[in-house]
Amino acid sequence: MNDSACLMGNVISGVAGAIVVTFGLWLIGLAGLILVAPDRAEAFLMAFARSARVHVAEQVLRLIAGVGIIIFSPLMMFPAVFRVFGWLMVLTAVGLLLLPWRWHRRFAERVIPPLIRHSKLFAVGAFALGALILFSAFPR
Numbered sequence: 001m002n003d004s005a006c007l008m009g010n011v012i013s014g015v016a017g018a019i020v021v022t023f024g025l026w027l028i029g030l031a032g033l034i035l036v037a038p039d040r041a042e043a044f045l046m047a048f049a050r051s052a053r054v055h056v057a058e059q060v061l062r063l064i065a066g067v068g069i070i071i072f073s074p075l076m077m078f079p080a081v082f083r084v085f086g087w088l089m090v091l092t093a094v095g096l097l098l099l100p101w102r103w104h105r106r107f108a109e110r111v112i113p114p115l116i117r118h119s120k121l122f123a124v125g126a127f128a129l130g131a132l133i134l135f136s137a138f139p140r
Helices: 003-036 038-046 052-075 079-098 101-117 119-137
Strands: none
Touching (some): 003 038, 003 119, 038 119, 052 101, 101 119
């Protein structure tokens, strides 16, 4: 492998790692928001899929996070688990992009209210996943 290809691989890995760390921190931040400001967290979660623009933005961010996890997974603890997780994120994002956004909105309208009723449990799950991602991104 020549020097420029090696440099490009390092840059791609670095960007993917930054995406993975950002996603882990975002999950932990979401957990904190749910616990500290539940009303703001509820408004944020209820805004999902409220318009075509929000729907597309949500799926593009999910796609970016999923691709970042796929690319960075060989450098993480549990690489096979994170590769599968990344592909699940990518495939669900693509699937949701192919469906009419109003279907996603109807689904969110059914799923978000029970999630809000159990928001503390959701916060624990988001924190645990974010912490696992961060822990796995920095193997010893």
